[in-house]
Amino acid sequence: MLTTRFVDGAPDWIEVGTPDVEGATSFYGPLFGWTYRSAGPEGGGYGFFERDGQIVAASTRVTPEQGPPAWTVYFQTSDADATAEVARAAGGGVTSPPEQVRSQGRSAILTDTAGVPFGVWEPEGRTGLDRAGDVGSLCWAELHTPDVARTAAFFRRVLGWETTGVTFPGGVYTSLNPAGTGEDGAFGGLVPLADDPDDARAGARPHWLPYFGVDDPDAVVAEAAALGGGVRMPATSIAGVGRLARLEDPYGAVFAVLRGDPEEQ
Template identity: 60%
Template sequence: MLTTRFVQGAPNWVDVGTTDIEGAASFYRALFGWEFRSAGPEAGGYGFFQLDGKTAAAGMQTTPEQGPPAWNVYFQSRDADATAKAVEQAGGRVLVPPDDVMGQGRLAIFADHAGVSFGVWQPAALKGLEIVGDPGSLCWLELYTQDMAREAAFFDAVFGWETSAMPFPGGVYTCINPAGEGEDAMFGGLVALADVPPGTETEPYWLPYFEVGDTDAAVSKAQELGGKVRMAATDVESVGRMAKLEDPYGARFAVIKSAAPQEG
């Protein structure tokens, strides 16, 4: 499961780039209870979404030239410069070279072999998200890909990720965990685009999941606030009830009320 005990290769940050940060802040405040707090005038409009005083995500104003609104995911790196070299050696690209961020840590943005962007955060003063797994916070990630084997090999080379197969009704799901941490540390999954219903996912990308107390209520609220439903609320046995959504500005995300852990 996702925790704030961040280790090499584990998700430790998530932020949304949007053409209307004030509108997005209003949307997510009503949906998840987040309060937007500016990181200061020197941060260029970047700020933190806080839930009960703990940072659950972040956000920033972007321009159309920077790409469409989207959620961005970041992974722990003990050495961002070494990770940049590993990305290039594995066939990826460095989009934003490693750089210090106001003494808070070291940031870099990459693209994998398929062109899907992801970031790393090498912590200093800012360790990472302060709340995960609780309602209103990040709980899972999925990478939609055209080539499962190649993607797994890429991230194994970059982070040492380990994968495992989890059977579920209708097929097998490929889970990811950090190197040497075992299946208890699973934080996401790889999903083949060929295996999803036609028209639901058409391109490789990272999809963040946020825990909610009531999936159907979250879907209704998102629609009321101007968001769109990309996949209706669906039950997955032993996993939970989930739905895929899009905020009013086009950033894609998912919500889930996770199933209670099975005893034994």
């Protein structure tokens, strides 16, 4: 389960790269009950999304040269520099080398063997998000990848992840957890890119798909469409999982929403 009791290898931060921070705020604000707070003039366009005064996500302005709008998930590490070196040695890459973020910690953007960006955060003054695992906050994270076995081996080496095969009506799902935490520490999963109908239909490249908790996925889908977003997969119930939907914001950043319910039919 994704919580704010962060350990090495667990998701601890998430940010959306967008060409229009004001527009993104106008979308995500009413959708999730978020308010926006700028990091200030020295923040370079960086800012925080808050719910009830607690940080649940962040945003940063991106240009077309920097890449398409997307959500980036960060994971805790006790040594960002060492993690970046291991990622490079394991066949990944270093997009943004580790750097100090004021007195808050050290941050880096890396890529896995399929070229998918992810962040690492070495906490100092700030451990991570103030809120996770409930309504209006990050509750799950999936990596849609062309090679599950290779990706699992990469992250096992880089972040110490453990995997578990979970059987469900549609097949076997590869669940992820930080080392030594077992099923109680599960925070996400690996999805074969070729097996996902939405990815195939959209011609998607490998990517992270963050899930945000909601009370009413159907209402959120309708609201997202009214706010100018896209519906990639309508609200759908999956037994033993819950009711979920896949959406994109007006600039193309893809995300999902979930009402977890093991009894959902």
